[in-house]
Amino acid sequence: MILGTDGPDIGRLGLGCMGMSYAYGVADQAEAVATLNRALDLGITFLDTADLYGGGANERLVGKAIAGRRDEVVLASKFGILADPVTHRPAGVNSSPSYVRSAIDASLTRLGVDHLDLYYQHRVDPAVPIEETVGAMAELVEAGTVKHLGLSEASADSIRRAQAVHPIAVVQSEWSLFSRDIENEVLPVCRELGIGIVPYSPLGRGMLTGAGPRTEDLAADDFRRTLPRFDAENLDANLALVEEIRAVANRYEATAGQVALAWLLAQGNDVTPIPGTKRRKYLEENHGALDLVLSPADLESLSKLTPAGTRYPDMNWVAGQSAALG
Template sequence: MHERSLGPPRVPVSALGLGCMGMSDFYGPRDDAQSIATIHRAVDLGVTFFDTADMYGPYTNERLVGQALAPYRDHVLIATKFGIVRDLTDPTKRRIDGTPEYVKASCDGSLQRLGVDHIDLYYQHRVAPGTPIEETVGAMADLVHAGKVRFIGLSEASAATIRRAHAVHPIAALQSEYSLWSRDIEDDIIPTCRELGITVVPYSPLGRGFLTGAIRRVEDLAEDDFRRRSPRFQGANFAKNLELVDAVAAMAQDRGCTPAQLALAWVLAQGDDMVPIPGTRSIARLEENVAAADVHLDDADLARLASISPKDKVAGERYTPDGMAFVNR
C-alpha cells in the first residue's frame, strides 16, 4: 500500500483508508462477522486509516471498529466524529451540537465504545450553527492537551470556518464528500486546505456506490437504504447520472480497470494531500478498491475524465434540503 501523510503534523497513513459507516447503518442489513473480516483483510492489505463516528448506528459502529482493530491498535489510525446527535427513539431525527460540554462528553463516550485510551483523529462531524467554531475547537484542543485525542479535524466546513478553526488549534484533516460527481469543494475549500497544510479526506469517493456501475435501478437498493431518498437517486436524476456512470465504465474498460478503480484513481490523482476513504462491507470490493492505488492516470486520461465528468454533469443535490443546510458551513 502506498503511503500519504496526515497533517499537520505529517503522520504517515495508507493512501486509501476504509470508511466503516455502511457496516452498521444506512446501507441495508448489517453483518458484523463479515464486516470484521473485511476490516481484518484491510489491515492485511496495508490499510492503516479507519473511519467511524458516534452517530453511525448510532454508537454500534464505533464498537464494531474498536473490536475489529483491537489486535492491531498500535499499527493503525482510528478516526471518529462527534456532533450529529440522533434521537434514540427515532434515529431519523437529528440535531447538531458543538458545545464544549458536549464535545468532551462525546469524546469520553467514543473512547469507551472504541476500547482505546486515545483517538487518533477526532472530527467535528458538522459545524454547529449555534456555537462559535472557536469554542468547539477550543474544547477539542483541550482533549489534545489531556492526551485523549492526537489530532483534530473538521467535516463539511467552509473555507472561512477552516481558517477560524485553524487559528485556534492546527487542523490536521478536513473530511468532505469529493468524487467525480461531487466537486463543490474545489473552488475555495481545497485551496484553503493546501495553503494551511491540511489533508483532505474525501468520503463517498465512489458517489455512494453509483460510480461502480453496480447500481442500475433504485430497486437494486435495500428498502431501508437511505440512498432511496437521495436526490441523485431519484427519477430523472437517476437516469441522467447513469449516463455519467456508463461513460466512466467505457473509459475503465479501455484502461483495463474497473469503474470503481478509475473513479478512485481520479481522486488520488488530484493531489498527494488526498486520502480517500471508500466504504465497503465486502472483501472483494475492498480488494478492488485497494488496487486502485496502482492505477496511474496520465494527462490524457485526466483530460478525458474532465470531458466525461465536468463539474456540472451530475444531476441532483448531494443531500435533501435539510442535509444540504449543514454542508460547507
C-alpha cells in the same frame, strides 16, 4: 505518508466504516469484521467511524475488530451530530464544549481504546462559535485522548477560524467525480494552510462503481433513496455518465470504481479517500486503484463529467441535518 502539514501518518487509501452498521441496508457483522481485518492486512490502516453511525454501533464494531491490533490502526471518529434514539438518523447538532468532553469519553469507551488518532467535528454547529468547539477539542489533545483534530464539511471561513485556535490536520468532505464543490473554496484554503483532504463517498454512494442496484431495488431504509442523484428523473442520466467511466476503465482492464478512485488520487498527494464498503471483495477492488495511473487526457475528460441532481436534498447544513451522513 503524512496527511497535511500536521496530520497523521497514513497511506493513500483509508476505509469508511459507516455502511457496516448504518444507512445502506442490512449488514453482515461477521463479514464486516473480516473486512476490517483484511484492510489492515492490505495496509489500509486509516479507519473512519463516528458516534452517529448506528447510534454508536459502528464504533463498537470497529473496536471489536481492532482489538489486539490497535497499534496498526490510524483511528478516526467524529462527534457533533445527534442521533435519533430509535432510527439513529440525524436529529440535530451539538458542539458545545461540554458535549465535546462527554462525546470523546463515550467514543473511547465504545471503541475500547484510550485515544483517537484523529477526532473530527462532524458538522459545524451554527449555535456554537467554532472557536469554542475547537478550543474544547484542543484540550483533548493536551490531555492525550486525541492526537490530531479535523473538521467535516466545514466552509472555508470555518476552517480559517478553527486553524487560528489550533492546528487542523484534516478536512473531510464529499469529493468525487460527481461531487466537486469543495474545489471552489475549501480545497484552496486547505492547501494554503497545509491541511490534508479526506474525501468521503469517493464512489458516489456506490453509483460510480457501475455495479450498484437501481434505486427501486434498494432496501426500504437505504439512505440513497433520499438522494437526488438516485431519483428517477436523474438516475438514468447519471448511469449514462458511469458508462463513460466504464469505457475508460476497459482500456486499463480496470473497473469503473477503480478509475473513479484513481482520478481522485491523482488530484494530489494531500488526498486520502476513504471509500466505504462492508465486504472484502469490494475492499480488494478498491485497493487495486492504488496501482492505476490514468493518462492526462483521461483525467481531463473525466473531469468534465457533470451529474444530474445535487448530492443531498438539503444543502443548507442547518440544525436538523437531514443530509448529514458521511
